[in-house]
Amino acid sequence: MGNMSEGYVVAILGATGAVGTRMIEQLEASTVPVAEIKLLASSRSAGQVKQFKGQDVVIEEATPDSFNGVDLVLSSAGGSVSKQLLPEAVKHGAVCVDNTSAFRMDPEVPLVIPEVNEQALYRHHGIIANPNCSTIQMVVALAPIRQQFGLVQVIVSTYQAASGAGQSALNELRTEAAAHLEGEEMAAAILPTKGDQKHYPLAFNLLPQIDVFEDDGYTHEEWKMIHETKKIMLDDMNAGEIKVTATCVRVPIAVGHGESVYFEVADRSTTAADIQAVLTQAPGVVLEDDPANQVYPQPLTAEGKRETFVGRVRPDFENPGAFNMWVVSDNLLKGAAWNAVQIAERLVADDLVRVPVEQS
Amino acid sequence: MGNMSEGYVVAILGATGAVGTRMIEQLEASTVPVAEIKLLASSRSAGQVKQFKGQDVVIEEATPDSFNGVDLVLSSAGGSVSKQLLPEAVKHGAVCVDNTSAFRMDPEVPLVIPEVNEQALYRHHGIIANPNCSTIQMVVALAPIRQQFGLVQVIVSTYQAASGAGQSALNELRTEAAAHLEGEEMAAAILPTKGDQKHYPLAFNLLPQIDVFEDDGYTHEEWKMIHETKKIMLDDMNAGEIKVTATCVRVPIAVGHGESVYFEVADRSTTAADIQAVLTQAPGVVLEDDPANQVYPQPLTAEGKRETFVGRVRPDFENPGAFNMWVVSDNLLKGAAWNAVQIAERLVADDLVRVPVEQS
Numbered sequence: 001m002g003n004m005s006e007g008y009v010v011a012i013l014g015a016t017g018a019v020g021t022r023m024i025e026q027l028e029a030s031t032v033p034v035a036e037i038k039l040l041a042s043s044r045s046a047g048q049v050k051q052f053k054g055q056d057v058v059i060e061e062a063t064p065d066s067f068n069g070v071d072l073v074l075s076s077a078g079g080s081v082s083k084q085l086l087p088e089a090v091k092h093g094a095v096c097v098d099n100t101s102a103f104r105m106d107p108e109v110p111l112v113i114p115e116v117n118e119q120a121l122y123r124h125h126g127i128i129a130n131p132n133c134s135t136i137q138m139v140v141a142l143a144p145i146r147q148q149f150g151l152v153q154v155i156v157s158t159y160q161a162a163s164g165a166g167q168s169a170l171n172e173l174r175t176e177a178a179a180h181l182e183g184e185e186m187a188a189a190i191l192p193t194k195g196d197q198k199h200y201p202l203a204f205n206l207l208p209q210i211d212v213f214e215d216d217g218y219t220h221e222e223w224k225m226i227h228e229t230k231k232i233m234l235d236d237m238n239a240g241e242i243k244v245t246a247t248c249v250r251v252p253i254a255v256g257h258g259e260s261v262y263f264e265v266a267d268r269s270t271t272a273a274d275i276q277a278v279l280t281q282a283p284g285v286v287l288e289d290d291p292a293n294q295v296y297p298q299p300l301t302a303e304g305k306r307e308t309f310v311g312r313v314r315p316d317f318e319n320p321g322a323f324n325m326w327v328v329s330d331n332l333l334k335g336a337a338w339n340a341v342q343i344a345e346r347l348v349a350d351d352l353v354r355v356p357v358e359q360s
Numbered sequence: 361m362g363n364m365s366e367g368y369v370v371a372i373l374g375a376t377g378a379v380g381t382r383m384i385e386q387l388e389a390s391t392v393p394v395a396e397i398k399l400l401a402s403s404r405s406a407g408q409v410k411q412f413k414g415q416d417v418v419i420e421e422a423t424p425d426s427f428n429g430v431d432l433v434l435s436s437a438g439g440s441v442s443k444q445l446l447p448e449a450v451k452h453g454a455v456c457v458d459n460t461s462a463f464r465m466d467p468e469v470p471l472v473i474p475e476v477n478e479q480a481l482y483r484h485h486g487i488i489a490n491p492n493c494s495t496i497q498m499v500v501a502l503a504p505i506r507q508q509f510g511l512v513q514v515i516v517s518t519y520q521a522a523s524g525a526g527q528s529a530l531n532e533l534r535t536e537a538a539a540h541l542e543g544e545e546m547a548a549a550i551l552p553t554k555g556d557q558k559h560y561p562l563a564f565n566l567l568p569q570i571d572v573f574e575d576d577g578y579t580h581e582e583w584k585m586i587h588e589t590k591k592i593m594l595d596d597m598n599a600g601e602i603k604v605t606a607t608c609v610r611v612p613i614a615v616g617h618g619e620s621v622y623f624e625v626a627d628r629s630t631t632a633a634d635i636q637a638v639l640t641q642a643p644g645v646v647l648e649d650d651p652a653n654q655v656y657p658q659p660l661t662a663e664g665k666r667e668t669f670v671g672r673v674r675p676d677f678e679n680p681g682a683f684n685m686w687v688v689s690d691n692l693l694k695g696a697a698w699n700a701v702q703i704a705e706r707l708v709a710d711d712l713v714r715v716p717v718e719q720s
Contacts, residue, residue: 157517157620159566159609178541181534198654205660206519206611206618208672208686213651217632217674243678247620247686249519251566251611258566260517260607272577291573294558300565312568314577318603319513326568326607
């Protein structure tokens with residue numbers, strides 16, 4: 001098993017996907033000492049060659065035995081793959097950072113945004129869950145506000161990029177857009193979500209469905225934003241009640257989610273300048289908020305960056321303590337690959353790359 | 361001057377724009393008896409030929425004298441043109457339906473959505489204002505809800521199409537999208553708004569700025585949604601206080617605005633089924649709300665239709681009496697040309713195509 005002096009054996013599960021590809025890049029640029037990298041994917045991708053720090057790495061088919069000698073797994077191969085393989089990886093002694101929704105609401109599994117609840121890592125039993133992309137960027141912005149002024153209610157409407165549904169959805173958007181510009185019919189086979197019956201074009205359109213519908217009329221994406229937000233923020237020492245509701249909409253952009261976030265703080269004397277001052281100091285946040293010079297977050301300018309960008313902070317003049325703001329981040333980086341690698345960095349720094357022995 | 365037996369002389373001011381073109385089509389398909397049509401535009405467009413009911417019509421340059429003998433003006437040539445020419449048209453005895461923001465907040469000018477406050481037409485002094493596109497579709501959906509259950513607060517986030525900024529903005533989006541798909545740089549010269557200093561690409565991007573910024577950090581579009589909504593809804597007999605706040609975002613689609621609307625009704629025992637039942641009966645509204653069959657409003661399916669489409673109606677489970685819904689309408693039709701022609705139809709039906717003599 002690796003240690004700090006020689007580095008860790010790291011496996012990336014789902015190494016050919018939109019997120020997996022970026023996990024490789026983010027890991028290369030991270031402080032995690034990598035002694036050996038293993039790139040794992042489905043049998044279909046096995047044999048392909050990718051680069052890691054200038055070296056060729058042959059992609060292997062992911063099986064339970066793939067985790068022999070592995071210290072750390074970064075996983076983004078889909079919920080069913082995670083459910084099947086990560087418990088095997090833990091049995092082999094590996095610590096897993098999982099980007100799927102498979103384990104997020106498991107009370108035994110920490111759901112972590114390092115800027116917000118790093119301390120939850122100390123409670124891991126081998127698996128740490130990476131929150132949903134749209135949840136992460138919202139909570140990065142809201143947590144420091146909550147810390148300072150208390151947080152009573154959150155009402156969010158999202159503007160989510162096609163890449164959140166994977167590389168194939170992103171390809172579909174581009175193909176549709178090209179067809180539409182040529183005056184041709186658009187053929188949809190993936191969006192709004194692979195797992196549902198009907199498919200609609202996203203190019204030059206808006207789809208108010210992300211993931212499947214729950215029985216209560218909310219989509220599973222909306223459910224995630226509501227429940228993951230509570231799990232992450234109520235994890236800290238200032239536990240209390242936060243009301244959260246969400247409307248999630250897929251928009252025809254490639255990368256970078258936008259979010260219109262309305263929130264009410266407990267301290268009703270709080271001003272927009274107070275909120276801005278907190279965001280200026282907040283870890284992982286860049287305040288882009290200068291209306292006079294038309295400065296505000298945009299997906300095209302956030303793409304490729306690790307930070308969460310916040311702007312358009314302004315009070316609801318009829319509701320003291322309530323504010324609107326606009327939040328943008330690269331959904332494939334802070335929303336997925338970077339948050340996972342950032343967790344790995346913290347695990348290394350806190351000497352937590354080891355599976356605790358369960359007491360029986 | 362025309363009358364019902366022979367029809368009216370109707371002028372369309374701004375006949376070559378995205379809205380003006382649709383005003384011609386909507387007028388052709390309306391119940392307004394048209395004895396003669398005059399198509400007016402800037403000197404640049406004068407001499408061009410358009411069709412009305414199969415007849416060629418030569419576009420004339422708009423001047424104060426253009427309104428000689430005109431009974432009814434439909435105007436969509438920009439606020440400054442309206443401010444300059446509509447008072448002249450009224451002097452010539454014409455009744456004007458103005459699609460610009462020039463007169464909307466003038467207390468003497470009715471701001472009308474026929475389904476909501478048709479009775480305000482009886483107070484006109486020659487000019488009737490057509491509300492802002494994003495306001496109209498929201499209020500068409502909210503007014504019947506308010507009528508039944510009372511309305512306390514509205515929090516809206518918009519997803520607005522490029523055509524709301526005119527034909528040139530729509531052309532810019534298409535040019536940018538084609539360039540981006542070819543891997544070329546995108547050149548922006550119009551959006552987010554012609555009247556501001558900086559321009560950003562909209563294709564594959566989101567712009568949280570529509571119109572210019574006010575000093576308080578809200579954009580003028582957001583200001584319109586807040587204040588026009590109150591003017592229209594408090595016009596009726598159930599006057600009371602409604603809190604409204606808005607975040608307006610331009611999205612890379614051609615036609616059809618989307619709106620994520622969160623609202624609180626006064627009657628806290630109201631259910632989502634109650635809201636849906638009201639919307640099913642509401643004039644101008646089509647309820648598209650069947651999550652189990654993935655039925656919800658989309659811009660591509662709303663394009664070319666006069667109705668406002670509402671779906672995704674669901675309660676905020678933590679806030680009794682509060683709901684989320686998703687509203688889509690063709691911003692060039694109900695949001696502009698159709699609402700204006702619909703006002704013209706009602707003026708004709710109510711015998712209001714005459715300028716009242718002012719008492720001095």
